[in-house]
Amino acid sequence: MFTTPQDVATGLNAAGYATDSVLVQIIWLATKMQKPILIEGPPGTGKTYLAQAFAAAAKTDLIRLQCFEGITERQAIGSFDEALQRLFLETQAEVLDKQWEKLRTQLHTLDFFTQGPLLQAVLQPKPVVLLIDELDKVDQKFEALLLEILSDWQITIPKLGTVKARSIPVVMMTSNQERRLGDPLRRRSLYQRIEHPDVRKEAAILDIRTAEAPVELKAQAVGLAQALRGYNLVKPPSIDEIVQFVRALQLLGRTEIRPEDRDVLLPFLAKTEEDVKRLLLRDGFNSLVATAHEYRRQALEAMLGGRDPLAEAA
Numbered sequence: 001m002f003t004t005p006q007d008v009a010t011g012l013n014a015a016g017y018a019t020d021s022v023l024v025q026i027i028w029l030a031t032k033m034q035k036p037i038l039i040e041g042p043p044g045t046g047k048t049y050l051a052q053a054f055a056a057a058a059k060t061d062l063i064r065l066q067c068f069e070g071i072t073e074r075q076a077i078g079s080f081d082e083a084l085q086r087l088f089l090e091t092q093a094e095v096l097d098k099q100w101e102k103l104r105t106q107l108h109t110l111d112f113f114t115q116g117p118l119l120q121a122v123l124q125p126k127p128v129v130l131l132i133d134e135l136d137k138v139d140q141k142f143e144a145l146l147l148e149i150l151s152d153w154q155i156t157i158p159k160l161g162t163v164k165a166r167s168i169p170v171v172m173m174t175s176n177q178e179r180r181l182g183d184p185l186r187r188r189s190l191y192q193r194i195e196h197p198d199v200r201k202e203a204a205i206l207d208i209r210t211a212e213a214p215v216e217l218k219a220q221a222v223g224l225a226q227a228l229r230g231y232n233l234v235k236p237p238s239i240d241e242i243v244q245f246v247r248a249l250q251l252l253g254r255t256e257i258r259p260e261d262r263d264v265l266l267p268f269l270a271k272t273e274e275d276v277k278r279l280l281l282r283d284g285f286n287s288l289v290a291t292a293h294e295y296r297r298q299a300l301e302a303m304l305g306g307r308d309p310l311a312e313a314a
Contacts, residue, residue, distance in 0.1 A: 001031050001058045001127065001170070011057025017050060018204035023192060027054065030190050036150050036171035038135075038186060041194035044238025046205075047174040048133055050194070054170065055129040063124075063169070064131045065117040067138050073145055077155060078116035085112050108159040118146075119155060122165035130169040135185075136178045143182050150188045196229055197239065199295050203302035205239055210246045219299035220257050221246045223292030224269075231288065234272045244268055259286045 002008045005021075005028040012019050030037045039047045055062035065076055085107050115123065121130040132146070149155055153165040173189065175181060197205060199222055206218045221242055229236040237245070245268040254261065262285040270276045279285050 001060070002028060004028070008054075008057070012050075012053050013208065015053040015056040016209045017046070017053035017057075018201065018208050019050075020201075026190055026192055031170055034153075034168045036173060036189045037192060038173045038175065038181070038189040039192050039194055040175045040177055042196060042236075043176050044236065044241065045194045045196055046239045047194055048131065049240065051129055051131040051133075051172040051174070054172070058129065058170070060126065061124070061128045062131060063117050063121045063128050064133060067132065067134045067136075067142075069137050071138055071142060073142075074116070076116050076118050076142070076145065077157060078114050078119050080108065080159070081112055081114050088112070110160070110163070113157075113160060118149060119157075119163065121169040121171075122149070122153060122155065122163070122167070124167050124169070127167045128169050130171045132171065132173040134176060135173045136175040136181060140182055143185050147184055147188065150185070196236070199223075199226055199298040200302040202226070202239065202242070203299040206243065206246060207303050209243045210250075213246050213250055214255050215300065215303050216296075217249060217255055217257075218246060219296045219303060220292050221249070222299040223295030224257060224288060226295045227288045227291035228269060230291075231278070233270070233275045233278065235275060237269055241268060241271075257289055257292065259289050 002011065005024045008028045008031075009019060009021075009024045012024070027037065029035070039050065041047055051064075052062060088107070110123075113119075117130070121128055135143075150171065153168050154162050156162045173185075202222045202225055203219065206213070206222060207215075210218060224245075225237055225242045245265065248265065248268055249257065252261070252264070257265075262279070266276060266279060266285075270279050279288070
C-alpha cells in the first residue's frame with residue numbers, strides 16, 4: 001500500500017488526520033508485516049477516524065464491524081441464506097443431481113452464503129481496511145473467534161469449511177477499555193494507545209480539518225477544548241465535536257468564541273444533562289472562555305510554525 005513511512009504520513013495528512021512519526025511508523029510496519037493494530041484510549045480521541053483516514057489515504061475500501069454486547073458469529077461472519085437455498089431447489093429440481101451428498105455440498109458454498117464484515121474483508125480481490133470497532137464490548141468467546149483470522153488469515157465455517165483469505169486486510173481494532181481484552185489477542189497485535197491531544201496536537205488537527213477557518217478562531221477553540229477536558233465533565237468533548245464546533249462558529253459568522261453565544265453552542269459541547277447544568281451556571285461558560293485564552297498562545301504558535309504571533313503583533 002505504501003512504500004515508505006513518509007508516504008503514510010503524507011496520505012493521512014491529505015485525508016485530514018494529524019499524526020506523529022511514531023504512529024506513522026507503527027502503521028507502516030503493520031502493513032508490511034501484515035499485523036493487526038490494537039488502538040486503545042478514551043472515547044472521542046480519534047481511534048475510529050484513524051482507520052477511516054487510513055483507508056482514504058490508501059485509496060481502498062473500509063469494511064467496518066461495529067461490535068456490541070451480544071454480537072454473534074452469524075452477525076460477524078455471515079450465514080447460509082436458507083430462502084435462497086430453497087428457491088434454488090424449487091427452480092432447479094428437474095435438472096439437479098438427486099445424490100444427496102453431492103446436492104448438500106452444492107448448497108453449502110459461498111454462492112448461498114450471506115457474508116458478514118469479517119468474511120467480506122478477507123474475500124476482497126485487493127487489501128481493504130477492516131475496522132473492528134469497540135472490541136471491548138464483546139465477550140471472550142467472540143474474541144477467540146478472531147484469533148484464527150488474525151493468525152492464519154482464514155475463517156472456518158461449519159458446513160462450508162475453511163475459507164482462506166484472497167487478500168490480507170489491514171486490521172485496526174479499537175477499544176474504549178470498558179473491558180480488558182485478552183492476552184492472546186494482544187499478542188497477535190501491535191499496540192497503540194491514543195489519548196486526548198495536547199494543545200499543539202489539537203491545533204494541528206483543527207488546522208488540517210478546518211483549513212478555511214480563521215487561525216485565531218481555531219486557536220481559541222483548541223483552548224476551549226483543553227479547558228472543557230479539565231472541567232470534570234461526564235462526557236468531555238471529542239476531537240470531532242470540536243471540529244464541528246468550529247464549523248458551527250463559521251456558519252454563525254463568528255471570528256471568536258463569545259460568552260453570549262453560550263446557549264446556541266452548548267449542543268456541540270455538552271452531551272449529558274449534568275454537563276449542560278454545569279455549563280449553564282452563571283460563571284461556568286464564562287470561566288471556560290477565559291481559560292481558553294490561556295491556551296490560545298500555544299495553539300497559535302503551533303499553527304504558525306513556532307512564530308510568536310503576540311510578539312509579532314506588538
